[in-house]
């Protein structure tokens with residue numbers, strides 16, 4: 195029995211970096227927050243920090 199594994203879930207760089215599944219940015223391990231089962235960078239995980247992005251789409 196085989197289980198499909200998302201490449202993003204593989205521990206390629208333990209203690210290193212991973213890609214935020216939402217914005218694709220590299221995130222230093224330890225500087226993320228788990229939201230709804232996904233590990234997101236702090237920017238994606240914290241709506242407050244995204245206001246700059248939402249408020250200035252044409253910046």
Ligand SMILES: [Zn+2]
Nearest residue numbers: 214217235238
């Ligand atoms: Zn992100």
